[in-house]
Amino acid sequence: MGELVDTLITVVLVIAVVLAGFVGINLLVDQAPKRWRVFTTGMGALLGLLAGVIANSGGWFKGGALWPVGGAVVGALLGASVWARRPPAPDRIWRIPDRTRPVIFLAPALFFLFVALVAPTIRTVYLSFRDKRSENSAGLDNYDWMFGNRSVFSVDGWRDIVTSRLFLLALVVAAVTALVAFGWSRARRTDVDVTGPGPTMGFMLAGLLVVLAALGALSGVVWNNVFWLLLVTGLATILGLAVAVLADRARGESIAKSLIFMPMAISFVGASVIWRFVYAFTPAEKDQIGLLNAGWVAGGGEPQDWIRQVPWNDLFLIAIMIWIQTGFAMVVLSAAIKGVPGELLEAARVDGASEVQSFWRVTLPHIRTTIGVVVTTLMITVLKVFDIVQVMTGGEHDTDVIANRMFSEVFVNRDNGRGAALAVLLFIVVLPIMVLNVRRLQSEERA
Amino acid sequence: MSTTTVTPTTTGGRRGPGVGGRLHGLLGSVPTAVLWGLVILWTLPTLGLLVSSFRDETAVKTSGWWSVFSDPQLTLESYRSVFSSSTSDAPNMWQHFLNSFAISIPATVIPIAIAAFAAYAFAWMDFKGRNWLFVATVAMLAVPFQMSLVPLLQLYVNGAHFTIFGETITLLPDLDLQGTITAVWLTHIGFGLPLAIFLLHNYMAALPRDVFEAARIDGADHPTIFWRLVIPLSVPALAAFAIFQFLWVWNDYLVARTFLSIGSDDAPMTVRLATLSGSRGQDWHLLTAAAFVSIAVPLAVFFALQRYFVRGLLAGSVKG
Numbered sequence: 001m002g003e004l005v006d007t008l009i010t011v012v013l014v015i016a017v018v019l020a021g022f023v024g025i026n027l028l029v030d031q032a033p034k035r036w037r038v039f040t041t042g043m044g045a046l047l048g049l050l051a052g053v054i055a056n057s058g059g060w061f062k063g064g065a066l067w068p069v070g071g072a073v074v075g076a077l078l079g080a081s082v083w084a085r086r087p088p089a090p091d092r093i094w095r096i097p098d099r100t101r102p103v104i105f106l107a108p109a110l111f112f113l114f115v116a117l118v119a120p121t122i123r124t125v126y127l128s129f130r131d132k133r134s135e136n137s138a139g140l141d142n143y144d145w146m147f148g149n150r151s152v153f154s155v156d157g158w159r160d161i162v163t164s165r166l167f168l169l170a171l172v173v174a175a176v177t178a179l180v181a182f183g184w185s186r187a188r189r190t191d192v193d194v195t196g197p198g199p200t201m202g203f204m205l206a207g208l209l210v211v212l213a214a215l216g217a218l219s220g221v222v223w224n225n226v227f228w229l230l231l232v233t234g235l236a237t238i239l240g241l242a243v244a245v246l247a248d249r250a251r252g253e254s255i256a257k258s259l260i261f262m263p264m265a266i267s268f269v270g271a272s273v274i275w276r277f278v279y280a281f282t283p284a285e286k287d288q289i290g291l292l293n294a295g296w297v298a299g300g301g302e303p304q305d306w307i308r309q310v311p312w313n314d315l316f317l318i319a320i321m322i323w324i325q326t327g328f329a330m331v332v333l334s335a336a337i338k339g340v341p342g343e344l345l346e347a348a349r350v351d352g353a354s355e356v357q358s359f360w361r362v363t364l365p366h367i368r369t370t371i372g373v374v375v376t377t378l379m380i381t382v383l384k385v386f387d388i389v390q391v392m393t394g395g396e397h398d399t400d401v402i403a404n405r406m407f408s409e410v411f412v413n414r415d416n417g418r419g420a421a422l423a424v425l426l427f428i429v430v431l432p433i434m435v436l437n438v439r440r441l442q443s444e445e446r447a
Numbered sequence: 448m449s450t451t452t453v454t455p456t457t458t459g460g461r462r463g464p465g466v467g468g469r470l471h472g473l474l475g476s477v478p479t480a481v482l483w484g485l486v487i488l489w490t491l492p493t494l495g496l497l498v499s500s501f502r503d504e505t506a507v508k509t510s511g512w513w514s515v516f517s518d519p520q521l522t523l524e525s526y527r528s529v530f531s532s533s534t535s536d537a538p539n540m541w542q543h544f545l546n547s548f549a550i551s552i553p554a555t556v557i558p559i560a561i562a563a564f565a566a567y568a569f570a571w572m573d574f575k576g577r578n579w580l581f582v583a584t585v586a587m588l589a590v591p592f593q594m595s596l597v598p599l600l601q602l603y604v605n606g607a608h609f610t611i612f613g614e615t616i617t618l619l620p621d622l623d624l625q626g627t628i629t630a631v632w633l634t635h636i637g638f639g640l641p642l643a644i645f646l647l648h649n650y651m652a653a654l655p656r657d658v659f660e661a662a663r664i665d666g667a668d669h670p671t672i673f674w675r676l677v678i679p680l681s682v683p684a685l686a687a688f689a690i691f692q693f694l695w696v697w698n699d700y701l702v703a704r705t706f707l708s709i710g711s712d713d714a715p716m717t718v719r720l721a722t723l724s725g726s727r728g729q730d731w732h733l734l735t736a737a738a739f740v741s742i743a744v745p746l747a748v749f750f751a752l753q754r755y756f757v758r759g760l761l762a763g764s765v766k767g
Contacts, residue, residue, distance in 0.1 A: 003713075007549040007628065011556055018560055026670045101669050102574040109565035109584075109640055112558075116637020117587050120598035127597060134601075243485060250479040256486045258753065262493070265749035265756075266742045267698030269717040273724055273738040274492045277499065277731065287510050289731070291495060294511050323489065328760065335761055384591050387700040391721050403701075406593050411705075416597050423593040434589040438582050445578070 018108065025104055032096040036087045039096075040079040048075020121427070128420035142421035152405065152422075153222040160217035161210075170209035177202025197360045208234070216311050221400045222425075227314055228385055228401060232321045233378045237371065239322065240329025244337055245359065247330075257334065261327035268324070268387035275320045276392060281305040310398045317399055320388050325381065329374050336370035337363060373440075376433050383429060402426050500525055500735040507732045525736035538723060538733055540716065540740050547697055547715040547744075549628055554635035554696040555689055561636070562643030563685070567673050569644065570651040571659060581648070587641040595638075596705050603630050603706065628713050630706040635696050643688050646762050650684035651677055687759030690752050694745050716741035 025046075032039040052071025087093060131138040147153050161167055181199040185192045193199070215227045243260055247253045263271060280290030284303050288294040293303045306316045340363050348358035386403035393399045395408060402422055410419035499512045501521040506514075515521070529538045568574075569581045603624040624630040654677065662672050678685075700717040707714050710722060720741050723734055749756060 003628075004545045004549045007553060010629075011553040014553070014557055015560060018557070022564065023670075030668075097668070102568050102572045102577075105564040105568035105572065105669075105673075106580075108561045109644060110580075112561060112637045112640055113584065113587060115602075116599065116634060117590055117595055117641075120595035120602075121590060123598040124594045239485075243482065246478045246482040246485075249475075250482040252479070252483070256482050258750070259486050260489045261753075261757075262746070262749065263489070265694055265698075265745040266493070267700065267717050267745070269700050269721050269724075270698070270738050270742040273720060273734055274496045276724065277496055277735065278492050280731070289508065289511050291491065291511070291513075294513075323492070326489075331757055331760060335757075380589050384593065386593075387717075387721075390700070390704075391724055394725070403591070403593055407596075407701075407705075410597055420597055423591065423596070426591045427594050430589050430591055434586050437589060438586050441582060441585055 022104065022108075026101075029097045029100050029104065033094050036093065037080060040083040041076050042079070044075035044077070044079020044083060045072045046075070048072045048078070051075070124420045124423050124427075127416055128424045130417050130420075132415045132417055134416050138417050142417045145418060146421050146425065151220060151400070153220050155218070157217045157219070161213050164213045164216055166209050166213035166216065170206040170213065173202060173209060174206040177206065197356055204234075204238075215314060219311065219398050221402055221405045224314060224399065225383065225401045228318055228321065228382050229379060231315075231318050232325060232382045233375055236322050236325040236378055237329050237333075237374055239326045240331075240374070241333050241371075243326065243330045244334035247334065248337060257330065261331055263324045264327045266324070268320075268385075269391050271320055271324055272388050272391035275316075275323070276307075279306045279316055307392055307399075308397050313393070313397055314399055317388055317392050320392075321382065321385060325378055329378065332374050333367060333370060336367040340366045369440075376436060379433055380430060383426060496735050496738055499731065500739045502732070504732040507735065525732045526740070529733055529736040529740060538719065538737055540719065540737055542712065543714055543716045543719040544740065546628065546713055547717075547741075550631050550635070550703065550715050551693050551696045554632040554639065555693045557632075558636045558639045558643050558692065559685055559689060562640055562647055562688075563678065563681070564673075565640075565644050566647035566651055567669075567677055569648045571672075571677075572669065584641055585645050588645060592638055592701060595634075596701075599634060600625065600705065625706065626708050626711065626713075628707075631703050631715075632696075634702050634706060635692075635699070638702070639692050639695070643692065646688050646691075646759060647681065647684055649762055650681055654680055683755070683758065684762070686752075687755045687762065690748060690756050691759040694748060694756070697745055 028039060028042040028046075031042070048071035049068050050071075052068035055067050055071070127134050128142055129138060129140070130136065131141075145152075150156070177199050178194075180202070181194055181196070182192055184198075194203075211227065211230050214223075243257070247257050250256065266274070277289075278291045279293075280288075281293055281303055282288055282290075284297075288297055288303055292306060297303055307313050344362050344366070345358055348362050353361065384403050385401055386407060389395055389399055389401050389404045390407070395401075395404045402425060406419045406422035406426070409415045409422060495512045498515050499507050501523070502512065502515060503520070503522045503524050506520065507525075529540045531537045531539070565584075569577060569584075624633070658676065659672060662676055667675070697715075698717060699715075700721060703715050703718050704721070707718065709718070711718075714722075716737075720734075720737050723730075723737055
């Protein structure tokens with residue numbers, strides 16, 4: 001309890017200092033057009049204080065508070081005498097408050113952003129070319145390791161994709177879809193349409209099967225991240241869209257949406273514990289305490305230790321993330337669907353479009369940008385996934401992902417270089433998404 | 448451009464004109480059935496955890512939680528053990544519960560103040576380089592935190608120094624922050640700022656221009672407009688961000704795990720829960736109760752303030 005009180009006092013103090021500094025420096029700047037000497041004295045003291053603090057940190061000038069305080073006094077005196085003697089032209093003085101105001105408003109935020117994000121990003125890139133303890137240059141060793149280590153990246157087994165049953169199934173699904181679409185168009189005497197709801201779903205199913213085939217055949221940290229990325233982003237978006245559409249026509253919409261959205265409020269760690277309990281495994285002779293195994297056994301199966309079953313265990317971890325993120329996709333897409341103008345849908349209905357057609361031809365194109373936003377947001381979230389893997393398996397049983405491997409390289413193997421290289425890999429993957437976001441922002445600014 | 452403030456409404460949406468007919472009625476109830484099927488699927492895992500946390504140790508370990516419906520026996524024993532601090536490795540959740548607050552409150556309140564200044568400057572001040580500076584800030588939304596972990600760790604341990612002409616200048620002193628709660632919330636402030644600035648900027652920029660012009664004509668300068676006009680008008684956006692950031696920090700595991708030593712007395716609940724889950728994977732009764740304690744606060748915040756949370760989410764991801 002005492003600690004919490006201490007922290008709260010600290011918070012109040014920090015806020016007070018920030019606000020006082022902010023108000024104080026604004027007031028000081030206001031003095032420039034009115035009382036020039038007060039302004040120069042204050043500015044002199046401020047600059048002197050800063051110079052004193054920096055000087056004090058050097059080896060020659062160690063002197064405790066002497067240097068900062070002395071600097072402030074000297075600065076104030078200089079400001080009051082030398083700088084105050086020759087003020088600039090009045091019209092320039094008048095512009096001083098407006099010129100400095102943006103700096104004052106932005107300085108605290110830019111300082112934190114620089115210290116917490118900009119400088120570290122640059123430094124991490126630098127560290128990725130250094131050795132374990134960042135002492136000597138390591139050239140490209142860390143990157144060599146990354147793409148040469150089979151547990152991180154390898155393409156061994158890609159042949160198994162093509163020969164797997166899932167892949168064959170995908171081919172069959174794709175072929176059937178194409179044939180049906182073709183036959184449909186012949187029967188109706190229209191052009192072959194592969195962008196309709198039926199064909200699209202067929203091809204998407206085929207794509208999913210290909211991803212699953214790849215998941216069964218390829219292993220390594222990088223591939224795992226790819227599977228997370230594709231499956232979570234794809235399935236959470238589709239499920240979220242489905243729920244948003246269903247809820248729009250169903251009873252109890254708001255309660256249903258709240259409950260599906262709820263996992264968003266639960267921490268990844270909490271969610272992992274919830275699902276570990278669902279996946280819990282006890283030997284066949286005992287009662288199953290995990291929901292999944294209970295259902296499996298009731299259906300006549302042997303109890304399974306789901307999260308240790310390489311390679312399919314990835315799927316059970318991925319399911320947790322889908323469980324969490326579907327709510328996000330649903331809320332954002334639902335708002336977009338409700339934003340589709342009623343007249344458009346009405347017009348489509350008057351033209352004789354069915355519910356499915358008007359959804360496919362009117363609603364979907366209308367919410368295209370929102371879907372893009374959901375997909376990119378999900379991608380950024382999924383790429384960084386760490387907590388779920390850490391809690392469920394600790395990266396064991398072939399479930400490791402980049403973020404978790406980075407963490408274990410740095411904190412378990414004590415290798416800053418390799419950790420930094422993995423972080424840089426993550427960063428490079430995110431870069432295109434970042435550029436996309438910036439582009440979108442700029443086009444909205446212009447609009 | 449404006450911030451989206453659409454929230455899920457409670458209306459039934461568009462339903463076809465009542466043509467009648469039993470088949471139509473049957474088809475009409477299909478969406479409801481499918482939706483509620485999904486809802487049950489989505490809720491069952493959490494419900495299982497909640498029910499289990501009220502069952503006693505042997506019951507949790509030997510039978511499924513659903514057997515509670517045929518044999519209802521509930522106890523608070525698990526919660527009592529979870530809060531106990533009798534032995535050194537007792538879960539001691541109460542302490543970690545307070546730690547979570549000690550981390551989340553500063554990490555929520557402080558960035559709001561800092562971001563509000565910056566958001567105002569980006570939205571309503573004219574200066575050179577405003578656009579690219581704002582774009583750069585928003586671009587930082589996507590930077591993985593993993594990029595910052597190692598350098599920040601080094602910063603907290605050693606400070607930041609700069610050597611020139613054989614003289615080492617200390618840019619930031621070694622404040623001995625590693626392993627302290629302060630390191631955790633300082634880090635969260637930095638990581639939370641891009642989103643805070645983005646959200647608040649979107650909201651502030653959408654405020655009507657004439658209000659500002661009227662204030663200008665009355666002779667108000669930027670600080671006055673900021674305090675008297677923009678802050679009071681921006682309360683919904685401030686609240687939305689506060690909830691967002693609070694949930695984010697409360698639920699964070701990576702930052703806390705990085706800057707606090709494992710098993711630290713200062714660890715927030717997520718870290719404690721993860722350690723429990725690792726070391727006592729089989730103590731389901733402790734794990735269920737501890738997990739529920741740690742998700743109770745975010746769930747309460749979520750259900751009480753869902754409207755603001757949704758608003759923040761929408762403003763952060765969709766615009767216009």
